[in-house]
Amino acid sequence: xxxxxxxxxxxxxxxxxxxxxxxxxxxxxxxxxxxxxxxxxxxxxxxxxxxxxxxxxxxxxxxxxxxxxxxxxxxxxxxxxxxxxxxxxxxxxxxxxxxxxxxxxxxxxxxxxxxxxxxxxxxxxxxxxxxxxxxxxxxxxxxxxxxxxxxxxxxxxxxxxxxxxxxxxxxxxxxxxxxxxxxxxxxxxxxxxxxxxxxxxxxxxxxxxxxxxxxxxxxxxxxxxxxxxxxxxxxxxxxxxxxxxxxxxxxxxxxxxxxxxxxxxxxxxxxxxxxxxxxxxxxxxxxxxxxxxxxxxxxxxxxxxxxxxxxxxxxxxxxxxxxxxxxxxxxxxxxxxxxxxxxxxxxxxxxxxxxxxxxxxxxxxxxxxxxxxxxxxxxxxxxxxxxxxxxxxxxxxxxxxxxxxxxxxxxxxxxxxxxxxxxxxxxxxxxxxxxxxxxxxxxxxxxxxxxxxxxxxxxxxxxxxxxxxxxxx
Amino acid sequence: xxxxxxxxxxxxxxxxxxxxxxxxxxxxxxxxxxxxxxxxxxxxxxxxxxxxxxxxxxxxxxxxxxxxxxxxxxxxxxxxxxxxxxxxxxxxxxxxxxxxxxxxxxxxxxxxxxxxxxxxxxxxxxxxxxxxxxxxxxxxxxxxxxxxxxxxxxxxxxxxxxxxxxxxxxxxxxxxxxxxxxxxxxxxxxxxxxxxxxxxxxxxxxxxx
Numbered sequence: 251x252x253x254x255x256x257x258x259x260x261x262x263x264x265x266x267x268x269x270x271x272x273x274x275x276x277x278x279x280x281x282x283x284x285x286x287x288x289x290x291x292x293x294x295x296x297x298x299x300x301x302x303x304x305x306x307x308x309x310x311x312x313x314x315x316x317x318x319x320x321x322x323x324x325x326x327x328x329x330x331x332x333x334x335x336x337x338x339x340x341x342x343x344x345x346x347x348x349x350x351x352x353x354x355x356x357x358x359x360x361x362x363x364x365x366x367x368x369x370x371x372x373x374x375x376x377x378x379x380x381x382x383x384x385x386x387x388x389x390x391x392x393x394x395x396x397x398x399x400x401x402x403x404x405x406x407x408x409x410x411x412x413x414x415x416x417x418x419x420x421x422x423x424x425x426x427x428x429x430x431x432x433x434x435x436x437x438x439x440x441x442x443x444x445x446x447x448x449x450x451x452x453x454x455x456x457x458x459x460x461x462x463x464x465x466x467x468x469x470x471x472x473x474x475x476x477x478x479x480x481x482x483x484x485x486x487x488x489x490x491x492x493x494x495x496x497x498x499x500x501x502x503x504x505x506x507x508x509x510x511x512x513x514x515x516x517x518x519x520x521x522x523x524x525x526x527x528x529x530x531x532x533x534x535x536x537x538x539x540x541x542x543x544x545x546x547x548x549x550x551x552x553x554x555x556x557x558x559x560x561x562x563x564x565x566x567x568x569x570x571x572x573x574x575x576x577x578x579x580x581x582x583x584x585x586x587x588x589x590x591x592x593x594x595x596x597x598x599x600x601x602x603x604x605x606x607x608x609x610x611x612x613x614x615x616x617x618x619x620x621x622x623x624x625x626x627x628x629x630x631x632x633x634x635x636x637x638x639x640x641x642x643x644x645x646x647x648x649x650x651x652x653x654x655x656x657x658x659x660x661x662x663x664x665x666x667x668x669x670x671x672x673x674x675x676x677x678x679x680x681x682x683x684x685x686x687x688x689x690x691x692x693x694x695x696x697x698x699x700x701x702x703x704x705x706x707x708x709x710x711x712x713x714x715x716x717x718x719x720x721x722x723x
Numbered sequence: 724x725x726x727x728x729x730x731x732x733x734x735x736x737x738x739x740x741x742x743x744x745x746x747x748x749x750x751x752x753x754x755x756x757x758x759x760x761x762x763x764x765x766x767x768x769x770x771x772x773x774x775x776x777x778x779x780x781x782x783x784x785x786x787x788x789x790x791x792x793x794x795x796x797x798x799x800x801x802x803x804x805x806x807x808x809x810x811x812x813x814x815x816x817x818x819x820x821x822x823x824x825x826x827x828x829x830x831x832x833x834x835x836x837x838x839x840x841x842x843x844x845x846x847x848x849x850x851x852x853x854x855x856x857x858x859x860x861x862x863x864x865x866x867x868x869x870x871x872x873x874x875x876x877x878x879x880x881x882x883x884x885x886x887x888x889x890x891x892x893x894x895x896x897x898x899x900x901x902x903x904x905x906x907x908x909x910x911x912x913x914x915x916x917x918x919x920x921x922x923x924x925x926x927x928x929x930x931x932x
Contacts, residue, residue: 368891368892368895371895372895372898375899375902375903379902379906382906382910391918391919391929392929392930394914394915394918394919395927395929395930396930397910398864398910398911398915398927399927399930401906401907401910402867402871402907405871405903405906405907406855406858406871406874408899408903409851409871409874409875409878409899409903412878412882412895412896412899413847413851413878413881415892416878416881416882416884416885416892419885419889419892420836420838420839420885423838423885423888423889424836424838428888428889430889445833445834473930476930477930532932535932536932537932538932541932
């Protein structure tokens with residue numbers, strides 16, 4: 251019932267925002283959307299495990315990801331508001347931005363909750379549509395290029411996922427099952443036709459990597475996060491990546507513990523290591539702050555996927571890592587708008603002296619860097635440690651050594667750029683502008699939240715994560 | 724009968740490999756649309772009439788008329804040159820397409836399946852990979868759109884293969900078609916052509932590290 255109310259409310263709000271030419275009306279609709287988002291999240295936690303409208307289940311994985319998304323949707327809308335007013339954007343582009351931002355958040359929420367392979371796929375398609383509008387916000391030549399690349403790669407990836415679903419459906423048809431609910435897949439786990447399941451997983455994995463940000467389809471996502479407005483980039487670099495993970499995990503969980511599952515693990519492991527290598531190479535020669543954050547995102551998603559490859563303990567660490575990464579990465583993207591206003595550039599070479607130009611902002615950025623680089627007291631430090639532990643417990647020293655080496659190089663490259671921005675003098679004189687410390691408050695809260703979760707994960711969160719881990723055999 | 728249609732469909736893929744003009748690509752898309760209409764009409768027996776009519780209309784109106792018309796309009800509107808500008812000689816393209824078809828036939832040999840017709844599998848997989856090959860081997864962005872349409876036709880054949888057992892999959896395939904093509908052609912027709920004019924992929928190299 252609540253799901254139906256949520257969907258109809260979102261449809262009305264999106265239509266309202268798309269046609270709204272008044273700032274006050276858009277703000278009211280934005281607040282209404284946040285209320286609807288809170289309502290569905292609270293509803294999910296009050297009634298965990300229920301299924302509504304046949305296709306949406308409030309299971310453990312869906313609840314965790316929905317909670318994280320709902321938390322970052324508040325700062326996203328606040329920073330979008332700041333972004334659209336400084337400098338003032340045109341009313342039509344504001345309307346398109348607001349409507350597609352709300353649609354993106356809602357589509358991701360429904361995508362997390364979907365319990366049917368085809369429904370997850372449909373909502374992933376909707377995220378492509380709404381993300382494309384956000385990427386094209388500036389109407390520039392480069393924005394158009396990024397939009398075209400993103401749409402084209404996502405269209406092909408979505409075709410791949412569909413082909414994968416068709417192959418999985420063939421495997422299910424052999425068992426006399428004509429539906430594609432994830433529970434059906436689970437129920438027929440032991441008897442699924444191995445040829446079709448392998449082919450299906452391969453296509454689904456390759457397709458969802460466009461969202462998750464892994465090899466082979468990560469490229470378009472990097473361009474998209476670079477050209478999208480920073481608050482929208484925050485969603486693309488965190489919650490949307492989680493949707494890709496969700497799509498892959500639900501199929502993987504249904505085949506884990508079978509010979510096909512072991513094979514799928516190897517596929518994911520190889521893809522994650524290649525991605526980590528690519529991220530490391532690019533990070534050492536990066537010159538653009540937003541692309542640096544985007545590559546750091548694919549690095550963290552490689553760590554998450556590696557965690558998924560190493561049993562239940564690894565998966566639990568990966569989930570924790572994903573939750574904290576969502577908070578920290580979106581916080582860094584929110585902070586980028588301040589960097590942009592200070593330097594009017596995205597290039598690291600144009601930046602410097604940030605500590606003098608924006609002292610509070612610089613301290614928050616430093617805290618954000620420490621958090622994302624997984625240096626204690628960052629919460630990500632603990633989850634990365636747990637992923638490494640899972641590797642060592644399984645005796646996979648080679649993967650451990652490769653990952654540790656690449657992460658060290660990555661940390662060096664990331665730190666070099668960040669310290670240059672914060673501490674070294676700027677290459678050319680920069681005029682100091684006034685930025686309110688309040689604008690950094692949301693980032694500070696998000697980074698502190700990630701640190702808190704790392705030190706003292708709330709009982710309900712660990713309970714939900716272990717419930718989700720129970721799906722893996 | 725169905726097998727004949729799918730073999731003709733495979734022949735269109737070879738034609739695609741050696742076609743030199745954009746106009747020929749459009750013609751091939753029209754032929755493929757008509758062939759898919761015939762395959763759907765002969766194959767989908769367990770559909771209710773209303774659903775079947777929608778699917779047949781989609782193949783004929785959308786795949787065989789609207790998309791090719793739209794692409795032709797873009798070519799005329801932006802004065803795009805007629806040559807397809809491949810990176811590789813046509814003979815090599817022909818060999819690669821032949822390789823793709825042979826590989827799909829060999830792969831289908833390893834399937835022992837009563838549900839899936841091998842002809843469908845070969846047709847679909849060949850079309851998907853020929854479409855991908857077309858995308859990586861041609862310079863013009865519009866040829867990439869044609870390549871994407873060929874991939875979609877392949878996916879549609881695959882959805883028809885399971886269509887009698889799972890009708891919803893065919894409808895989803897139709898949705899993918901309409902959604903993605905409209906979106907891609909929409910961006911292309913409205914924006915890319917106007918902004919970049921004679922577009923090949925070299926003009927889309929502003930974003931890099």
